[in-house]
Amino acid sequence: MNPLRLPPDWPYRDAALSLRVGRLRHWLIDTGPRDAPVLVLLHGTGASGHSFHRTIPGLAERWRVIVPDLPGQGCTISPxxxxxxLDEMAEDLWALCDALKVAPEAVIGHSAGAAIGLRMAEMRPIPLGVIGLNAALGEFEGAAGLLFPLLARGLASLPMAAGAMAALWGRPNTVNRILAGTGSPLDPxxxxxxxxLVRDPDHVTGTLGMMAQWRLQGLLSRLPAMAFPVCLIASEGDRAVPPQVxxxxxxxxxxxxxxxxxxxGHLAHEExxxxxxxxxxxxxxxR
Structure with a gap:
């Protein structure tokens, strides 16, 4: 999504900045005391940094809070x-931290963002570890585990697919049904x-690209070796990622x-x- 197309009341638009790091142009919220310890917040698949708009105020009094849009989603432009x-996004987020000259004390990730946070903590020390919000730490089983990434990869590679899917999904009733299906219907x-977001073809393309490349087998096999603090906050009404995960x-x-x-529900931090x-x-x- 082009940041110029964001509405004036988009959450934290005035605290956001655009920063090119390598071939990525990141869009991120950067707020809170500049000399405070840093928290990095990572949204889930198909969302953007806006999803933490209720979370940020309670953290930014004592912490410097950095909330990037993930590569290809929201307003972060991926080549x-x-x-x-998973590995590439974790690497690129560390590169973003280096460009900002910050070392996060903790990473808070929602859904797939929690898996990215765990991968970041494997790559470099994060003193206070990772906090997952309804962390998506499970694999699709059986045929779905094979077909789902292939379908996403095929759709992402078709020139007109993103526009068609944006038109298909970008209807109020469709979005309402999708959100209700997570257990988090949200307010208007x-x-x-x-x-x-879903009406923007670039955002849809980036979301499909992430879904096509999402592989968790290696990360899940290494869970017993993760000797850093982890706190998993799970909602009992989550219909997308059950708390048992x-x-x-x-x-x-x-x-x-x-x-x-x-x-x-799944979007508990937005409820x-x-x-x-x-x-x-x-x-x-x-900690």
Missing amino acids: GFRRLG EGRAMYLR SVDAARRMPQARVVLLPKL APDGLSGEILGCLSQ
Whole structure:
């Protein structure tokens, strides 16, 4: 998405900046005290940094909060599909941190963003570790595990597919059904932001490219070796990633614990009035 097309009331638009690092042009929110320790927040597949608009205020009083749009999604422009896999995105996010001259104290990731955070922590030390919000730490099983990436790869490679899918998905009723299916129907403002995203062919292309290259087998096999702090916050009303996924993953990691939230859905940080900042600060305080 071209940042110039963002509406004036897009969350934290005034605190965002565009920064080229290598072949990527990152779009990121950078707010909070400049001399404070740094938190990096990573959104999930198909979203953008806007999804943390309720989370940021509760963190930015004491922390410098950096929220990038993932490569190819939102307003971060990717030159192609080759850098949209798990390892590549983790590498590019570390390159972004280097360009900003920051070393995050912790990474907070929602859904697929939690997996990227874990991969970042494998690459370099993150003192306070990783906090996952409804972390997507499971694989598709059986035929779906083979066909889903192939389908996404095929759609992403077709020149007209992204525009057609943006037109198909970019209907209010369709977006409402998708969000309701996660257990998080969201308010009208939240639904309108996702509607704007899915109507953008570039965002759809980047999302499909990430889905096509998403491979978690290696990361999941290394969970027992992850000797850094991990806190997994899971919603009991999540219809997209059941809380049992977090429970099972935490059992395999030596320094992991789980916090279960009643009622909220997959987008719990967009439902809760404080964006789960209280739960996040609780996890950080125990480090």
